[in-house]
Amino acid sequence: MRGLVSGATRAVLAHEARLSLRGVADMAGPKTAMRPWRIAGVLAVVGTIIFGVSHLLLMTAGQLDPADPRVQITLTINLAFLFILMISAALDSAAYALYARGDYDLMFSAPLAPQTVLLVRALNVFGFTLAKAGLYGAPMLILLCVQRGAHWLAGLPLILALALSATAIAIGLAMGMVRLIGIRSTRVAAQVAAALAGLLVLVMVQWEAIFGPGPKDALVADYIANPQSLGWQLATLPARAMTGDGVALGA
Amino acid sequence: MSGHDALVVRGLVKRFGGFTAVNGLDLGVRRGELYALLGPNGAGKTTSLRIVAGLLSPDAGEISICGVNRLRDPVAAKRVVAWLPDEPMVYDKLTPVEYLDFVAGLWQVEPAATKRRRDALLETLDLTRVADQRCEGFSKGMRQKVALAGALIHEPELLILDEPLTGLDASMARHVKELLQARVATGVTVILTTHILEVAERLSDRIGIIRNGRLVCEGTMAELRDGGASQGSTLEDVFLDVVAREEAA
Ligand SMILES: Nc1ncnc2c1ncn2[C@@H]1O[C@H](COP(=O)(O)OP(=O)(O)OP(=O)(O)O)[C@@H](O)[C@H]1O
Ligand SMILES: [Mg+2]
Numbered sequence: 204m205r206g207l208v209s210g211a212t213r214a215v216l217a218h219e220a221r222l223s224l225r226g227v228a229d230m231a232g233p234k235t236a237m238r239p240w241r242i243a244g245v246l247a248v249v250g251t252i253i254f255g256v257s258h259l260l261l262m263t264a265g266q267l268d269p270a271d272p273r274v275q276i277t278l279t280i281n282l283a284f285l286f287i288l289m290i291s292a293a294l295d296s297a298a299y300a301l302y303a304r305g306d307y308d309l310m311f312s313a314p315l316a317p318q319t320v321l322l323v324r325a326l327n328v329f330g331f332t333l334a335k336a337g338l339y340g341a342p343m344l345i346l347l348c349v350q351r352g353a354h355w356l357a358g359l360p361l362i363l364a365l366a367l368s369a370t371a372i373a374i375g376l377a378m379g380m381v382r383l384i385g386i387r388s389t390r391v392a393a394q395v396a397a398a399l400a401g402l403l404v405l406v407m408v409q410w411e412a413i414f415g416p417g418p419k420d421a422l423v424a425d426y427i428a429n430p431q432s433l434g435w436q437l438a439t440l441p442a443r444a445m446t447g448d449g450v451a452l453g454a
Numbered sequence: 455m456s457g458h459d460a461l462v463v464r465g466l467v468k469r470f471g472g473f474t475a476v477n478g479l480d481l482g483v484r485r486g487e488l489y490a491l492l493g494p495n496g497a498g499k500t501t502s503l504r505i506v507a508g509l510l511s512p513d514a515g516e517i518s519i520c521g522v523n524r525l526r527d528p529v530a531a532k533r534v535v536a537w538l539p540d541e542p543m544v545y546d547k548l549t550p551v552e553y554l555d556f557v558a559g560l561w562q563v564e565p566a567a568t569k570r571r572r573d574a575l576l577e578t579l580d581l582t583r584v585a586d587q588r589c590e591g592f593s594k595g596m597r598q599k600v601a602l603a604g605a606l607i608h609e610p611e612l613l614i615l616d617e618p619l620t621g622l623d624a625s626m627a628r629h630v631k632e633l634l635q636a637r638v639a640t641g642v643t644v645i646l647t648t649h650i651l652e653v654a655e656r657l658s659d660r661i662g663i664i665r666n667g668r669l670v671c672e673g674t675m676a677e678l679r680d681g682g683a684s685q686g687s688t689l690e691d692v693f694l695d696v697v698a699r700e701e702a703a
Contacts, residue, residue, distance in 0.1 A: 209562075210559065210562045211559065211562055214559030214562075217559075218556050221548075221552075222548075225547040226547065229547070304543075305543045306545070307509070308509060308537060308539045308542070309543065309557070309560075309604070312532060312535065312537040313532060313557075313560040313561065314533040314560070315529065315560065316529065
């Protein structure tokens, strides 16, 4: 790896990582001797909550048979929401990293290929998206692995793949939106979208309570009726990958 | 390769939509020269220099920097150039020391040289006191100084500065002028734009005046004063005269 990237590229990579870490660390307030502890504390509390919620969800979920169409539909819906959440989170990062930072005069007057700078920026957005998705998704995955079997580990590369495509979509969206409505509005829109997506996750968790079993049963019935139809094959691909179907994972 | 001029620009054109911001600009700047580029607002100074620095691509024209073709080999050209925009950005979350180390890393300066140059620059620009504070609390002038230090840390052969003195207090402006002259004395080439004509008059070896994206007048102060129909004796007289003449034409 070291041989592949030039010194200047390494400088940009390290620089991006440092700026990101500082941005995150600054959320924990001013820099004092206590700050590391405060950050650790916040992480512990958030981690516990997410673990707790994931555990509760799993307890109520009952037996999870990967071949059960109901499970696959539920997973598909969940993953779809997670994906939307990822895209909206990535959108704000992308608008910021690509446009709002204002350091292109420095970067593009430096002796390195502009593509390098843009690639590192995209990596930065990807890292953030992955970190956020990991924060929400990892506890659930760990619990699934420990309680229900190691084949759930297949979810890891799946989340990676989802984060990667979310990043790509978000960068594309950000570029289009900045051109149409400007940097500031794009960031506001992205933040609103992220908040809405957060709400959607609540809706998803309460899905059955709000809508009753009806809509999902209809979907399940349709899936059982035409399991081989192309639409369903594609739609449940992520879910089947998650349950350890090697072929789907490859895709 | 000291035979080459620091900068040669031929027939530079840049359009934004239907508007032509740079319209066939020719410019030649010799090594070790301090060249001041003047012109009314919107004349195309910033646009031209951004093209030279590699931040914009021209629609037509040729640029050679210290003998390197800027369009064919941009990375090699950028290696010897520093660009300081009129409103430079420094990272709020970095200290001056970290900023300078990062810029030095971009140009791949050796760590030992980086440290030596960095400390000297911080000292000269009166930044040592705040060297380890994050830039977020800095005033506009302090940020400008940090950015200037960044432009100097890789010891460019060609230093391009867009209105470097606006925002600096009188004593700091004097300091920066001396700093630039000291660099020029060691063979560095400096191109700057300014609206402070007195700066151009006192500091520069040669002056170019551009208007509507092309060079309308060029020479040493003495040449400008003697040349043409201008009866004026200060640069201001010459400048206003040239601009007015162009307007009439
Ligand atoms: N990105 C852009 N899009 C459209 N027009 C632009 C763009 N950048 C510059 N221009 C136009 O090009 C012309 C030249 O601008 P430029 O910034 O080069 O002028 P300048 O000589 O630096 O002026 P000033 O002394 O005010 O800094 C202006 O009319 C400006 O409006
Ligand atoms: Mg300008």
